[in-house]
Amino acid sequence: MKTLKDLFEKNKKWARKITEADPDFFARLSKQQNPEYLWIGCSDSRVPANEIVDMLPGEMLVHRNIANLVIHTDINCLSVIQYAVEVLKVKHIIVCGHYGCGGIKAAMDNCEHGLIDNWLRNIKDVYRYHQTQIDSLNDEKEKFDLLCELNVCEQVSNICHTTIVQNAWKSGRELAIHGWIYRIQDGILKDLNVCTTSPEAISETHRIK
Ligand code: CO
Secondary structure, eight states: OOOOHHHHHHHHHHHHHHHHHOTTHHHHHHHOOOOSEEEEEEOOTTOOHHHHTTOOTTSEEEEEETTOOOOTTOHHHHHHHHIIIIISOOSEEEEEEETTOHHHHHHHSOOOOSTTHHHHHHHHHHHHHTHHHHHTOOOHHHHHHHHHHHHHHHHHHHHHTSHHHHHHHHTTOOOEEEEEEEETTTTEEEEOSOOBOSGGGSOGGGOOO
16 A cells, blocks of 8 residues: 655644744634635646745635636636635635646647547637737747736636626625736746726626626
8 A cells, every 4th residue: 555655744844844933823723714815726736826925824715727717617616716705705816827838738739638628628719719819929939828828817807707706896895806927937926917806897798787
C-alpha cells in the first residue's frame, strides 16, 4: 500500500510553522471562515490561488477548473458563487486566467481530445465571439495570449449575468467582479481592467429588471 508518507510529513511541518508564528491560528480558524474574496482560477498546478496573492487559509474561497470557466449550467461553480455571495458575503470575485493555459491551447486546435472537448467548446465559443480581433493578429503566440485574456473577460461577464450577482447588486450589496491574468514565467498578476460593480456595466440582454 502506498501512503504518500512524505506529504503527511510536509503537512506536519507546515502546520507547525503556522502555529509557531501564531499559536491560536487554527483554533481561531476552526470557529468560522470570513473570506472577502472568491477566486475562480485554472486547475493548473503552476497557478496556486492562495500562494500567488500570499494569503493564509481562511482568507479566500477558491474554485478551480480547467481554463477558469464559469458556465451557466455548471452547478458546481454556480453553487460556489451562490455560497460565496449569499452566505459568506464576499466583496470581490476574481476570475484569474493565465498565459500558456493548456485548456485554451487545446481549444485552439482542431484535434479531438475526448470527453474534455465538451468543456473546451465553451472556449471555442469565446474564440468565435472575438474571431475578427483574434484573427487580425499574425503571430500564433499573440493569438494564444489574447484568447487567454478574452476568456477571462468573458467569464467575468458570465458571473455578472447570474441572478446571484444581479440580486446582490439589487439589494445594494457591494460586490466587484474582477478579471486578472497570471504569467507563469515571472509569477506576476496583471489586472485586465474589466472590474464590474453594477448592472449598468453589463449588456442589456442579460440585465434582470
Ligand atoms: Co490553465
